[in-house]
Amino acid sequence: MKGPVTFYPGESARGPGASFFKSRASRRAFIKGVIASGAVVGSSTFLFGSLGGCSSDRPAVGSIERLISLNVNGQVRRVDVLPNETLAMTLRYKLGLTGTKLGCDRGECGACTVIIDGVSTYSCSTLTHMVGDRQVRTIEGLERPNGELHPVQQAMIDELGPQCGFCTPGQIMAAVALLEVNANPTRDEVRHALSGNLCRCGAYDHYLNSVMRAAQGA
Amino acid sequence: MSKDMMPMFELYQPTDIGNALDLADKFGADGWKVAGGQDSLDWIKDRAKRTKVVIDLTRIADAGLRGIRETTDGIEIGALTTLTEIEENELIKERFGLLASAAAKVASPQIRNVGTIGGNVCQDTRCWYYRSGIDCYRAGGTTCYADTPEAMNREHCLFGADRCVAVTPSDTGPALVALDASMVIRNADGERVVAAEDFFIGPDVDIERMTVLQPGDILTAIRIPNTWAGASFYFEKVADRNTWDFALVNIAAALRINNGRIEDIRIAAGGVECIPRRMTVVEDIVRGSAQDDETATLAGSSASRGATPLNYNHFKIPLLENLVTRAIRDA
Numbered sequence: 085m086k087g088p089v090t091f092y093p094g095e096s097a098r099g100p101g102a103s104f105f106k107s108r109a110s111r112r113a114f115i116k117g118v119i120a121s122g123a124v125v126g127s128s129t130f131l132f133g134s135l136g137g138c139s140s141d142r143p144a145v146g147s148i149e150r151l152i153s154l155n156v157n158g159q160v161r162r163v164d165v166l167p168n169e170t171l172a173m174t175l176r177y178k179l180g181l182t183g184t185k186l187g188c189d190r191g192e193c194g195a196c197t198v199i200i201d202g203v204s205t206y207s208c209s210t211l212t213h214m215v216g217d218r219q220v221r222t223i224e225g226l227e228r229p230n231g232e233l234h235p236v237q238q239a240m241i242d243e244l245g246p247q248c249g250f251c252t253p254g255q256i257m258a259a260v261a262l263l264e265v266n267a268n269p270t271r272d273e274v275r276h277a278l279s280g281n282l283c284r285c286g287a288y289d290h291y292l293n294s295v296m297r298a299a300q301g302a
Numbered sequence: 303m304s305k306d307m308m309p310m311f312e313l314y315q316p317t318d319i320g321n322a323l324d325l326a327d328k329f330g331a332d333g334w335k336v337a338g339g340q341d342s343l344d345w346i347k348d349r350a351k352r353t354k355v356v357i358d359l360t361r362i363a364d365a366g367l368r369g370i371r372e373t374t375d376g377i378e379i380g381a382l383t384t385l386t387e388i389e390e391n392e393l394i395k396e397r398f399g400l401l402a403s404a405a406a407k408v409a410s411p412q413i414r415n416v417g418t419i420g421g422n423v424c425q426d427t428r429c430w431y432y433r434s435g436i437d438c439y440r441a442g443g444t445t446c447y448a449d450t451p452e453a454m455n456r457e458h459c460l461f462g463a464d465r466c467v468a469v470t471p472s473d474t475g476p477a478l479v480a481l482d483a484s485m486v487i488r489n490a491d492g493e494r495v496v497a498a499e500d501f502f503i504g505p506d507v508d509i510e511r512m513t514v515l516q517p518g519d520i521l522t523a524i525r526i527p528n529t530w531a532g533a534s535f536y537f538e539k540v541a542d543r544n545t546w547d548f549a550l551v552n553i554a555a556a557l558r559i560n561n562g563r564i565e566d567i568r569i570a571a572g573g574v575e576c577i578p579r580r581m582t583v584v585e586d587i588v589r590g591s592a593q594d595d596e597t598a599t600l601a602g603s604s605a606s607r608g609a610t611p612l613n614y615n616h617f618k619i620p621l622l623e624n625l626v627t628r629a630i631r632d633a
Contacts, residue, residue, distance in 0.1 A: 280410030
């Protein structure tokens, strides 16, 4: 028996929750469609609303090009980026890569961690325009094309690493960045590498177990 | 804490220092210069400070803004060098381990990966009254909200209060003062070199700035002379949490020890004054003495002379004393 607020595609509509799910699903599809056409995302007006390019409170023309190419997970994506837009915003609301989470939006929690040119970085504290032609990797880019999970992802499942899961993408990205420069870390080295990622469930030891398992398996 | 967009600004991304200096000169106080951006964006997101223009310095390819170089009499570190690069650099670890230790203690791994040495020494204070965007002295008003009978001032200063009681948040600042480093600053008129000790300024000099940098200035490099290369070093940071937190008090010391005797010493503490506090009294007491418990204890007790604690920061007095004692004894 599922909980009362959980709805799945295809379930009969019972109460407002079902329609909520439907509208959310269609909005995501809409966003992806809009991105493909290169226009400003209409349904993100709650974020970008009055700050959009055609707004009167926008200052005079700056020196940067708004339409840029961003290398994300091995793909070059064309995207229209505002000068004041963070990478987390671009990934989540322009490119539909919502695996990257926004926790504090102040570089104080680590949920938004992505890897830029091999280096773990808070995407909430990076202006998208400052990324340039460097390569961004997000949680969505870890899985192999054949559907096989990254060893860290698989170890997270095997060791029951996450509890609620919200900080997990950030934890995984921090761990992947570590293992790529240090394939055989000590538990303390892992602890240090994950020290920039908070977990409100306190599942730190489970995360450490997972990363140690991934390192030993690799 | 809101997760909306920052207020709009124009973004400039100059690729050479000349262009950057032109922009800094043209926009003056309206041009916010960003390197790592790990602190800057927070100010803008919180609306605690507003800016019309952001000048991204990270694309500047010339003027030695990046990298760590050996010079005839020491090393030069480009201001855009990240704290992780400093922490891992062999030359710095070999000669100036003090700076590597300090850089390794800043914030969190991700912040050190992006945050720069230039940004770390230029960052503004953490006083939360000031950072909440209210009109305190430092923000141009006429009140210090941290120095009232009800104020929460556990993190504030012991020394050098002058209307404002904020402290320097930097971990690398005290290390650079102890290493007798100097800062290379450029503006439209040319270049000047300022000793690290004079680079940081207190509220008595200018209450609205933490450093000598004026709006048109860009810090391009930090030079460390070989004077203290390979000396005995001690760095320790005490904070509430091991990650992210700023120092309640930190200590950076460089000692020349010969046959158990302290021939020379430079020692500085952060978190106790608006600037990294160089403790010449401590230096004078221990210079020429044996490196033992007696010297260390005497030095420790001298470190807090002249301290004027606030309501909630008395604990910083024994903390500072103990850190100085440990630095002299264990370096």
